[in-house]
Amino acid sequence: MIRMLDDLDAEGAAIGVRVDINSPVDGDGGGLADDARLRAHVDTISELCERDARVALLAHQGRPGDEDFTDLEAHAHRLDTLLSASVKYCDSTFSADARDRIDSLEPGTAMLLENTRFYSEEYMSFDPERAAETYLVERLVPALDAYVNDAFATSHRRQPSIIGFPQRLPAYAGRVMEREIDVLGNISESPEPRVYVLGGAKVDDSIEVARSVLERGLADAVLTAGIVGNAFLLADGVSLGAASAAVVNERSHEAVKEAGELLDAFSHRIYLPRDVAIGRGEERIELDLDELPTDQPAMDIGARTVAAYAEILEDAGTAILNGPAGVFEDDRFETGTFELYGSATRAETSIVGGGDTASALRKLGILDGFDHVSTGGGAALRMLTGHTLVGIEALDQ
Numbered sequence: 001m002i003r004m005l006d007d008l009d010a011e012g013a014a015i016g017v018r019v020d021i022n023s024p025v026d027g028d029g030g031g032l033a034d035d036a037r038l039r040a041h042v043d044t045i046s047e048l049c050e051r052d053a054r055v056a057l058l059a060h061q062g063r064p065g066d067e068d069f070t071d072l073e074a075h076a077h078r079l080d081t082l083l084s085a086s087v088k089y090c091d092s093t094f095s096a097d098a099r100d101r102i103d104s105l106e107p108g109t110a111m112l113l114e115n116t117r118f119y120s121e122e123y124m125s126f127d128p129e130r131a132a133e134t135y136l137v138e139r140l141v142p143a144l145d146a147y148v149n150d151a152f153a154t155s156h157r158r159q160p161s162i163i164g165f166p167q168r169l170p171a172y173a174g175r176v177m178e179r180e181i182d183v184l185g186n187i188s189e190s191p192e193p194r195v196y197v198l199g200g201a202k203v204d205d206s207i208e209v210a211r212s213v214l215e216r217g218l219a220d221a222v223l224t225a226g227i228v229g230n231a232f233l234l235a236d237g238v239s240l241g242a243a244s245a246a247v248v249n250e251r252s253h254e255a256v257k258e259a260g261e262l263l264d265a266f267s268h269r270i271y272l273p274r275d276v277a278i279g280r281g282e283e284r285i286e287l288d289l290d291e292l293p294t295d296q297p298a299m300d301i302g303a304r305t306v307a308a309y310a311e312i313l314e315d316a317g318t319a320i321l322n323g324p325a326g327v328f329e330d331d332r333f334e335t336g337t338f339e340l341y342g343s344a345t346r347a348e349t350s351i352v353g354g355g356d357t358a359s360a361l362r363k364l365g366i367l368d369g370f371d372h373v374s375t376g377g378g379a380a381l382r383m384l385t386g387h388t389l390v391g392i393e394a395l396d397q
């Protein structure tokens with residue numbers, strides 16, 4: 001059974017709370033370019049502070065070697081602004097100083113510990129038992145009374161801060177985690193017909209999702225768009241042109257073959273774009289499939305595809321969407337995503353996953369129309385195929 005915050009005796013307790021505030025950062029000053037993930041955790045942290053807990057926040061930012069691999073000072077300042085409780089910053093994660101500062105935290109206040117991935121163990125994969133023996137867990141456990149996992153978006157990772165602490169401390173799901181489990185953990189109970197829209201650039205992941213939801217009977221229809229749609233068009237024998245084929249092959253060598261296998265097995269439930277948009281100079285030009293191939297890459301779905309998909313989505317019991325329909329970052333190619341996702345908000349229930357997808361919808365001003373916007377990308381995709389996550393399993397004590 002997974003225990004929730006309601007089960008936690010918070011008053012005066014030192015609580016390690018794993019959050020996912022991994023965010024886009026500004027190239028120059030290391031400031032945050034987007035604070036959506038920080039805002040998502042405000043409920044959990046505020047509630048614990050209001051209940052007089054002493055909150056030690058654990059989080060990562062970026063991956064070692066990447067430009068967004070930064071310290072968490074800016075995150076701490078932003079959290080301090082977003083919350084009515086005080087949030088301090090500690091520039092180490094489990095040093096003696098960090099442990100002393102946890103010990104002397106005032107009830108009702110929080111402190112963000114340094115980027116967990118500054119320590120190499122946190123960027124490795126472990127079994128839960130081994131994760132519980134890492135330095136991070138060994139050193140912090142004596143300073144903590146309980147552990148809360150609110151980092152849904154990282155809970156597919158076998159990392160010590162996710163799966164190690166529940167081996168050693170009473171463990172609870174935070175409010176973000178609770179909402180995500182409620183919605184994504186019960187996908188097979190959601191209203192039917194269930195329509196999956198798979199767009200974006202992670203072609204292999206999306207094909208895996210399509211395979212899984214079709215084989216398990218979770219999906220009544222799979223609508224393809226983005227580079228994923230182009231891979232399915234190629235698999236169906238449509239001659240898109242060398243430029244589009246190169247974009248698909250750059251992402252995955254196996255995609256077209258695997259998309260073809262799925263089309264053979266489930267052709268009546270997989271829907272392919274009927275037209276595409278390309279750029280010529282500053283212009284957007286829409287081409288029907290019989291006007292192809294073209295020397296320009298297909299950057300969006302066209303109006304005929306949007307209309308056909310909208311009809312299916314508006315009748316859906318549940319619309320589950322991941323990945324933009326086109327290169328939404330370019331104004332010429334944002335319409336496909338805007339129209340398609342707009343029509344999905346008219347489904348009985350609409351669920352969105354994926355970091356780029358959420359930022360596309362925020363840019364297009366239609367994020368609020370969805371019933372559930374997951375904080376996770378990879379984690380949400382895994383849940384949407386009907387699987388659980390190692391971090392959620394670890395909470396099941």
Ligand SMILES: Nc1ncnc2c1ncn2[C@@H]1O[C@H](COP(=O)(O)OP(=O)(O)O)[C@@H](O)[C@H]1O
Nearest residue numbers: 200201202226227298299326327354355356357
């Ligand atoms: N037809 C296309 N050609 C090239 N890139 C595309 C196309 N359609 C979507 N994209 C790109 O896909 C990216 C987002 O995909 P992805 O990372 O899979 O989404 P998410 O993070 O939501 O899972 C965006 O940067 C978008 O520009």
Ligand SMILES: O=C(OP(=O)(O)O)[C@H](O)COP(=O)(O)O
Nearest residue numbers: 020022153154355376377378379
């Ligand atoms: O941003 C995240 O995941 P996402 O890119 O799947 O949304 C999480 O913070 C996990 O980060 P990771 O994929 O570097 O382990």
